[in-house]
Amino acid sequence: MNNSILNTIIRKPAVLILEDGAVFRGRAFGAVGEAGGEVVFNTSMTGYQEVLTDPSYYGQIVTMTYPLIGNYGVNEEDVESSKIQVAGFIVKEISQIPSNWRSTRSLEEWMLSQHIVGLCGVDTRALVRKLRTYGVMRGVISTEDGTEADIHAKIDAVPSMIGADLVRSVTTNESYRWKDRLHPTYHSKIFTKSANPLCVLAFDFGIKQNILRHLTERGCEVHVVPAYTDADEIRALQPDGIFLSNGPGDPEPVTYAIHTIQQLLGSYPIFGICLGHQVLGLALGGTTYKLKFGHRGANQPVKHLKSGKIDITSQNHGFCVDMESIRDKKVEVTHINLNDNTVEGLESRELRCFSVQYHPEASPGPYDAAHHFDRFVRMMTGDKDE
């Protein structure tokens, strides 16, 4: 019998227990042990490597809805940060035979090398239906032989997302200059490049590297700075524009960054993505709230209200800017999500800032919304229309 098939048969039993007591049985893959976190699901059919390394998933156990994961292995390039960020990973079936010319090893080997606990053979559709109905909740994956009661006790120790400042755990400790451009596969001649490089300061709340690649691709000189960098330090660097990155968890506890941005508003063009968008919303006087089960996937339809144009977007967020909270502020809601009509984009022409809740850098997902990077570049070059 094929070794890999034997493997699946003899895999160790493992379990996921949710905070409401629900038990999902499967088998262990990747590292053995226990992992706790908020259990969420992602509907992308591909892009598991980008998902696993996206710092926005920090503290979360991610379930992929697509039934076969790992089939094209992992490579050196398709990473969004230096390591796997998720707390745990749940799939229906883990592919035993990766096949892709770029693949350097299997998903399972990679997870093992970074001590990430995985659970396979789970009825992921049942799990998703549960999370969709009752909302995301905390849970623990265990490959150990302990009792369910033991595991239950550990769920209570998993911190709640609401009120936790996860940005501090993932932001860089030191500033650095980013140099890589997009992977050669995606190089495009249509991207505008300015003769004098624009200096962009990127706040790292858990930044995805593909954002940095997109900015660099467009001729920006990108300096990544820690999330807690204060306004004076920023001003001293005399940037052409400020970028607010994506990141994990609740934006409200990130008060230091919100405060900094309030001081910088109006002085520089500002562009925010995901958590950066929420932080900008808070800086402009709005509030945020937690969605029932969030938006995580690569096919979220977003409508630009002024033009009626729809972009299919990549998303990963559990929190959202409250539409009501910014109704009377100097800011306009530019985009909404067509699945649930929540806020997906903000802008203030007066303060020269805009932000989107979704990921124009994709990774994984469609490039429909990559035009936002071009717009940011035009704003920095002083284009009057922007």
Add this chain to the structure above:
Amino acid sequence: MNETELKNIILQAKQFGFSDRQLGYLWGVSESDIRRLRKRLAIVPVFKTVDTCAAEFEAFTPYHYSTYETESEVRPSEKGKIVILGGGPNRIGQGIEFDYCCVHAVMALREIGYETIMINSNPETVSTDYDTADRLYFEPLTFEDVMHIIEAEQPKGVIVQFGGQTPLKLAVPLERAGVNILGTSPDSIDLAEDRKRFGALLEELRINQPPNGTATTVAEAKTIANRIGYPVLVRPSYVLGGRAMEIVYDENRLSTYMKRAVQVSPEHPVLIDKYLEDAVEVDVDAVSDMSDVYVGGIMEHIEFAGIHSGDSACVIPPRTLMSETVDTICAQTITLAKALHACGLMNIQYAVTRRDGAEQVYVLEVNPRASRTVPFVSKATGVPLAKIAAKIMAGISLASFGLPPRPTIHHIAVKEAVLPFLKFPGVDILLGPEMRSTGEVMGIDTDFGRAYAKAQAGAGMMLPEPNPPLDKRQVVISVTDRDKPAIVESARWLAEMGFELLATGGTFEFLRQHKIPSKRVFKVKEDRPHIVDIMKNLNTALVINTPLDASSAYDELALRRCALEHHIPYVTTVAAARAAVLGIRSNLKENLQVKAIQDYFST
């Protein structure tokens, strides 16, 4: 292996998609052994929903599939439910018309308040549209998969007779498993399908069938053929759609057929029937509720018996049959329906031979199920046979529909097969006992010629008009000796209508003897410019070519392919030639008018 290991390995196998039957085969036990073992170990599938959004949002499409998982998304209702089994995957040689019957059954059962559950696995059909039935299970039509759904849904009954042969084969195993089969009982189905039982029944009812026999060895086959006389129609007993069926004219060909085409064995006997030469084939669709029978339509085939009924053009009402013959066919249909306790649809194929001004009726086969002609008959006569049959199976009496004993229509409807030959380069376009059509069209008018011409136009073949232009007036005629007498009248009419006849050697001589002017042309192997060269000049309006013999096979294939590829109308039987000539004489273009099908029934 302990119980847990056994459970794990079976569950894994089921998740990998192994059927009970395959596991039984691998482990040397029966399918039912595996089924029992699985049930004891509580390994049963659950049903999930097709929602196109990976469960991210709640879906309301009642569209389900089975899988070996933990949670079932299906909540069976408490309503009275009827399961309809569809036809499964479709291929050339199987009528998609069965899907029409399934869809009509769903509509009819809904009208009388049942919840309808469709089981089918062909995504290209209407029955598998998510809004056709109240609930759709996208599952294979196998005993294992159908039983899982029946166990989950607990329906009042299951209809197996609308989806063709595939679900019909499940009737006996399902009934044995305690499932209520609606309509004609599995025993009656078996009676009609079992050659021995059916032969005995016909004898008892004093109904004729062509002499026949069943052979399990080559020697047996020769004995049978000698007894009943050549030519004989031979076919394996286990295939659908007339595949591997052949008309055999002598012992040599019979041996070759038995050795080459068929692996004959006691489990797979070969059926041998007397081939009734020049017989007219007649198809009848009827509906019965065991006490009354409605003869829904009597279709006369235009091609002679031997051409698969799915490929043959046919006409309602019968055109050339004597009225006594039509009465006999009606009476025999009613007798057979009652003898078989048919409940629902039934199809009977008859052959009528003519000798010395008398007609003789033979029963070829009885299918106690929906046939591929049900949509044609229903549309031609305005009586929805499949809907009526579905309601009868649910317990409503035939009498309550207030139908006349036979349909009365004042128009003529012609069904023509749509053939896919253009899509298959190099394939011969001859018709035979093996079904090759992939669709059908209907032409309807008050005159046969016009109805036929419309049907041809619908099938993609525009017949020429009388008095053709000079550059489009050639008709190529090349027919076998057997067909020569029958072609004379058609040839004369064509000449009278201003066509220039081009004929190959033998045909040319024969026409000259009958004082019909024609021009001799070379066969491909004779010299150039030959018949195909001439056709390539595109001055040809029609090709009449019936199969000759093996020596000219290449010649004819080239001719017919050329006609096909250059969109030159062609016919390959004398009967079709005659119908085509009538079609040309009807001068369709001159007389073409638009009339809605409903208008034919309003008067």
